[in-house]
Amino acid sequence: MHAFAALLDALIYTRSRNAKLKLIGDYLRDTPDPDRGWAMAALTGELDLPGVKPAVIRALVESRVDPVLFRMSRDYVGDTAETVALLWPEPDHPPETAEPLTVATVVDRLGHLSRSDAPAALATMLDRLDAEERFALLKMATGGLRVGVSSRLAKQALADAFGLDVEAVEEVWHGLEPPYPTLFAWAEGTGAQPTAADVPVFRPFMLAHPLDDLRVDLADYAAEWKWDGIRVQLVHVAGETRLYSRTGDDVTRAFPDVAAAFATHGVVDGELMVRGDFQGGEAGSFNALQQRLGRKVVSAKMLAEAPAFVRLYDILFDGTEDLRALPWTERRVRLEAFAARLDPDRFDLSRVIEAEDFTALEGIRAGARDAAIEGMMLKRRDSPYVAGRRTGLWYKWKRDPLTADCVMMYAQRGNGRRSSWYSDYTFGCWTEDGELLPVGKAYQGITDQEIAQLDRFVRQHTLNRFGPVREVEKSLVLEIAFDSIHESKRHKSGLAMRFPRIARIRTDKPAAEADTLIGLKKLVT
Incomplete structure (x- = not known):
């Protein structure tokens, strides 16, 4: 745990992106399996230890420290893990000398315990660690590191450390399970590159730059509405469907109605929303969608009252054919044909906005106050579908607040x-x-x-x-x-x-x- 704790401590006090990449890269090169794999899972939000919840931690510390002191300290510090790590008292009877706790040991023990058994095991671990290690343990156990590292930055650090293409890492990431032994074997040249064959994996989204004061020629750019839902990628392969959010989180369980309706082999990009009136077919506000976000189980009542659908933007795969290198105009034609094979109650197309010129488009945008419209998207007609933000290809033009x-x-x-x-x-x-x-x-x-x-x-x-x-x-x-x-x-x-x-x-x-x-x-x- 000591090396992982030192990494988290260094990341908290490091503002430079390049410095953070180096810190993570050095740790991944120097740390053996499976510790580094579990560390990557923690950094990318893929680690889940269901037996440890914030309420369990609060109850533990209040059994050993004056509850009023803890609450006042927590109020001032602003972070439960840091407060507990500093206030946790030294045990009256220090545990007998034992092997140092490793990240893998912590995950193995806490990951296989019930909620009733986890508190005692966690308390025993806290007794064996110093303050820095306790902080790392608690952050890892609750899944909220908050050390200024996004999932993408952690994957970039891994790619940089081993000379890999980060897009290739992203391509297979969601088809792998922590602690990622095949990923690190590939990184070190001792194993083959993992592939996405027959696995519904996530592909990085194409993103847009703000338009700011730029004016573009509509002969070169197509305009679409920017809808106010959540951007999703739908993947169906080998009889399995997954829905991924923009950050690569699997949100399939929150939207089983959409997943069940998407049974055509391919990968599409769109905006997930709920209908304000299912019979009328219009999109509801984001506030209506918010009732379903983050749910692991969706009731039949909610499925009926807030039915979800996806407004399609783009297509990445048609069956096994990769379309990402095609220009937007050709992908749009393929998307229209693909969408025609889908359930119209669950899928429709984001229409292209017709305007004589940019000035006319400004007028159309200024008059848009629909609850589900967030602004416009401007897409270069010859643009391929590439991961991340590429200058000059896609622009987002949000309506004025x-x-x-x-x-x-x-x-x-x-x-x-x-x-x-x-x-x-x-x-x-x-x-x-x-x-x-x-x-x-x-x-x-x-x-x-x-x-x-x-x-x-x-x-x-x-x-x-x-x-x-x-x-x-x-x-x-x-x-x-x-x-x-x-x-x-x-x-x-x-x-x-x-x-x-x-x-x-x-x-x-x-x-x-x-x-x-x-x-x-x-x-x-």
């Missing part, structure tokens, strides 16, 4: 490097009766200097304390930008914002002049 002036109501400390700052803010708007009701929560969009300004306001204007939450004087206005707003039964205000972020701090505006719920309801799409 909506804005509202809201009053700060509550604040809470952030996590990680923001753990000592009040950086998460709940804000509200006025009812007709002069009451403030919360309409959203945001922590994005402002600079560190502005966070410091808001932190001072919270500390100087706190009215009440509710655990880690501070209620503040209702006197500061925040201009909130958001993509859309929808009706919601889960919120007291009856509204839910889509992707709210702080646009600016309105010290120039009295709180009494902030926006009203009536005004916000007029923006509901």
Whole structure:
């Protein structure tokens, strides 16, 4: 565990992407199997130890440390694993000398224990480790490393360390199981390259650059709507169907209705949404889709009330034929033919927008306020389907955000490097009766200097304390930008914002002049 703990510690304090790649690469070269494979699983979010949950860890530490001290410390530190690692007391009777714990040993023991047996085993391990190793163990056990490393960066580090093509690694990644012995054998030249034959593996998505102020010629680019769902890749091979999110997560279990309907050999790219009215066939808002995200089991009622479908963007494979090298215009023709063979209740095509020129397209975009439209996509007509973002091929042109002036109501400390700052803010708007009701929560969009300004306001204007939450004087206005707003039964205000972020701090505006719920309801799409 010591080497893995040292790696995590170094990654936390390293900002440079290249430095992180080197740290991970050095670890993977120097560490034997299967430890490095389990470490990769942890870094990429593929490690699951179901017997260890945050509640188990909290109960363990509160059995050995004063619960009030732990909760106050957790509130200040902002991270459970770090707090427990530092507060965990030295055992009265240190365990007898034993072999050092390895990553593989930890995974093997915790991965095969029931939820009732896991706490005692975890406590025994914590007694044997130092603070740095305890932190690594707890982060690994709960699956939330938060060390500034994405799944893609970890795979890039592996590829760089062994001279592999990262796209080739991505191509076979989801067909392999941790601790990835065949992957490392290939990397070290002692085994054959794994293949994706007869396995429904994930292929990296083609992504787009923001359009910004660029204007393009529609003779060279095709325009499509950018739909507001989740980007998915559907793969059907050897009688098996998988749905993958943009990050490569398998979301098949959350959408069994779509998976069951996709039984044609091939790989397609599209936007997964739910229908606002299944009979009418229109796409619902992201808020409707959100009810199904992250679920491992979907009830029959939810399947009936929020039926999912996919609006198709592109095609990667038609049967066993790889179409990614073809230009977009040819792939579009193949996609239209492929889509005609699918269930129309579950699959349709994202239509191409017809416009005389770019100026006309601007007008069409400006008038788009459909709940399911996020903006436009501009795709070069001769572009192949290539992984990642390639300059000049695809552009995303999001619609301008909506804005509202809201009053700060509550604040809470952030996590990680923001753990000592009040950086998460709940804000509200006025009812007709002069009451403030919360309409959203945001922590994005402002600079560190502005966070410091808001932190001072919270500390100087706190009215009440509710655990880690501070209620503040209702006197500061925040201009909130958001993509859309929808009706919601889960919120007291009856509204839910889509992707709210702080646009600016309105010290120039009295709180009494902030926006009203009536005004916000007029923006509901």
